[in-house]
Amino acid sequence: MNATVNENCIGCGLCAGVCPEVFSMGDDGFAHGGEVPAELLDTAQEARDGCPVSAISLSD
Structure with missing residues (x-):
């Protein structure tokens, strides 16, 4: 399973806070x-x- 983040991202950081093993905030x-x-x-x-x-x- 893979997680992707699309162009709608506003950089709030919620995902990285909830699941930092999968999501990270980029430069x-x-x-x-x-x-x-x-x-x-x-x-x-x-x-x-x-x-x-x-x-x-x-998605798989």
Whole structure:
């Protein structure tokens, strides 16, 4: 499973705060996703669902 962050990101940092193992804030001020280990799927989904601009996608 992979997490991606699209151009809607406003750089609020919520995802990185909820699931720092998957999401990080880049030097560009925006969030970046990555590979989602199976044991962190629930937390990554929580970050996705909490995103105020629906910028996060989870896909296989």
